[in-house]
Amino acid sequence: MDWELFSSSFWPILRGALTGTIPLALASFAIGLVIALGIALLRLSANPVLSWLGRAYVSLIRGTPLLVQLFVVFYGLPSIGLVVDPWPSAILAFSLNVGGYAAEVIRAAILSVPRGQWEAAYTIGMPSRTALRRIVLPQAARVSVPPLSNTFISLVKDTSLASLILVAEAFRQAQEIAAFSSEFMLVYMEAALIYWLVCTVLSVAQDRVERRLERYV
Amino acid sequence: MSDPYTGEPGTGEPGAGGAPVLRARGLRKSFGDHEVLRGVDLDVRRGQVVALIGPSGSGKTTLLRSLNGLETPSAGVLEVAGAPALDFSRPVTKEQRNALRDRSAMVFQHHNLFPHMTVLQNVTEGPVQVQRVRRATAEARATELLRRVGLAEKRDAYPRELSGGQQQRVGIVRALALEPDLLLFDEPTSALDPELVGEVLVVMKELADEGWTMVVVTHELSFAREVADEVLFLSDGVVHERGAPRELFTHPREERTRQFLHRILNPLH
Numbered sequence: 001m002d003w004e005l006f007s008s009s010f011w012p013i014l015r016g017a018l019t020g021t022i023p024l025a026l027a028s029f030a031i032g033l034v035i036a037l038g039i040a041l042l043r044l045s046a047n048p049v050l051s052w053l054g055r056a057y058v059s060l061i062r063g064t065p066l067l068v069q070l071f072v073v074f075y076g077l078p079s080i081g082l083v084v085d086p087w088p089s090a091i092l093a094f095s096l097n098v099g100g101y102a103a104e105v106i107r108a109a110i111l112s113v114p115r116g117q118w119e120a121a122y123t124i125g126m127p128s129r130t131a132l133r134r135i136v137l138p139q140a141a142r143v144s145v146p147p148l149s150n151t152f153i154s155l156v157k158d159t160s161l162a163s164l165i166l167v168a169e170a171f172r173q174a175q176e177i178a179a180f181s182s183e184f185m186l187v188y189m190e191a192a193l194i195y196w197l198v199c200t201v202l203s204v205a206q207d208r209v210e211r212r213l214e215r216y217v
Numbered sequence: 218m219s220d221p222y223t224g225e226p227g228t229g230e231p232g233a234g235g236a237p238v239l240r241a242r243g244l245r246k247s248f249g250d251h252e253v254l255r256g257v258d259l260d261v262r263r264g265q266v267v268a269l270i271g272p273s274g275s276g277k278t279t280l281l282r283s284l285n286g287l288e289t290p291s292a293g294v295l296e297v298a299g300a301p302a303l304d305f306s307r308p309v310t311k312e313q314r315n316a317l318r319d320r321s322a323m324v325f326q327h328h329n330l331f332p333h334m335t336v337l338q339n340v341t342e343g344p345v346q347v348q349r350v351r352r353a354t355a356e357a358r359a360t361e362l363l364r365r366v367g368l369a370e371k372r373d374a375y376p377r378e379l380s381g382g383q384q385q386r387v388g389i390v391r392a393l394a395l396e397p398d399l400l401l402f403d404e405p406t407s408a409l410d411p412e413l414v415g416e417v418l419v420v421m422k423e424l425a426d427e428g429w430t431m432v433v434v435t436h437e438l439s440f441a442r443e444v445a446d447e448v449l450f451l452s453d454g455v456v457h458e459r460g461a462p463r464e465l466f467t468h469p470r471e472e473r474t475r476q477f478l479h480r481i482l483n484p485l486h
Contacts (some may be wrong), residue, residue: 015330064473095386114329116329117329117331119287119323120325120331124322124395125315125348125395126343127311130346134346135331139332139333140332142333191439
């Protein structure tokens with residue numbers, strides 16, 4: 001095994017993770033959660049048109065490959081005159097994707113809050129929007145942390161697809177080193193190791209957050 | 218409105234001469250094909266305590282929930298504390314329902330405290346978020362109310378750290394903090410362990426003595442007998458009998474009332 005290559009390529013790949021993979025995942029996750037909340041509320045709406053729109057969105061996102069979604073944004077949008085750079089393209093595609101998956105998590109979490117909580121909020125005079133914001137969502141947030149952390153960890157790994165639209169994240173760095181050195185096994189195993197390290201750290205963080213939240217539920 | 222601080226008790230005969238706080242006529246409510254309320258009239262005067270008793274499924278909880286808009290009756294007229302009368306044969310607007318809720322507060326069977334908030338936050342949430350009372354004012358008032366039900370030192374605890382009786386007392390304080398014209402209780406002791414029932418009933422009796430206007434759905438006949446000014450016996454969605462508790466409990470006129478009381482007082486026979 002070529003330890004010299006291993007150690008000289010470790011930092012470039014890790015740097016790709018720190019400056020590419022993780023910021024990409026964080027930005028997409030944050031925007032995706034906002035989309036997801038909107039879609040979840042659409043789905044829960046009493047208005048049939050709105051709830052159909054929400055369902056259609058979720059179905060579309062879940063029923064198509066992430067790679068296809070990414071290519072539609074990066075290669076497809078320019079054909080209708082919308083040229084988006086690799087980074088914004090990747091963030092857009094991943095956000096839309098997370099929006100679809102996390103919407104289902106958030107919807108289920110909102111539904112898991114007992115009816116009595118809404119009623120108690122109503123009887124202290126709250127309109128439904130305030131009841132949602134002050135009473136229901138904080139409780140739903142606690143329920144949705146474990147499944148949403150899983151969504152986030154999946155997203156971290158999925159961002160490797162952004163290498164295909166030339167975003168300089170961890171896997172793109174690995175590809176370049178591999179192509180240059182022809183040591184495919186070594187370099188890709190190294191990339192796998194680095195993803196695994198990052199995800200393990202995230203899992204530990206997830207565990208901590210969950211244990212903190214358990215105190216209140 | 219009665220003042221919970223000075224707590225003026227009613228004038229002599231409790232609730233006899235107070236102004237009307239609630240007037241309901243011909244309330245009806247159906248769930249699907251099943252008609253749960255079949256034309257109920259109800260009058261409550263300021264300072265009066267009205268107990269609703271009856272077998273489960275009699276419609277008493279539905280009636281109570283209709284009084285602050287958690288259920289929308291399908292017909293009838295409802296007037297609470299000077300809010301514009303609601304005619305349920307027409308669609309009820311959000312504004313009308315809010316006006317109704319502004320005047321009453323509810324204590325639930327399963328307290329429904331907000332688990333992510335401390336006791337103090339539970340109590341101040343309505344005043345601060347809805348009534349726009351200054352936080353400091355609301356907190357001072359909440360602390361005083363908590364002190365009066367013996368829970369001052371629990372103000373920073375979370376609901377799950379309290380016993381069932383304590384939780385329900387916080388539920389009552391949360392309702393009181395809104396300074397409603399009308400307090401609604403939905404079987405407030407039914408979910409409690411027997412040894413915890415007393416502490417909640419004691420608080421409710423004190424509120425009655427202070428002159429709060431209360432409508433109480435209850436299975437605690439001793440409470441109804443001792444505290445209520447009027448008892449309504451509901452069965453199958455109608456009021457079969459109403460009257461002063463002493464009268465109704467000792468000389469029920471209706472056979473159904475007699476049977477119900479007998480079953481509750483002698484469950485083994």
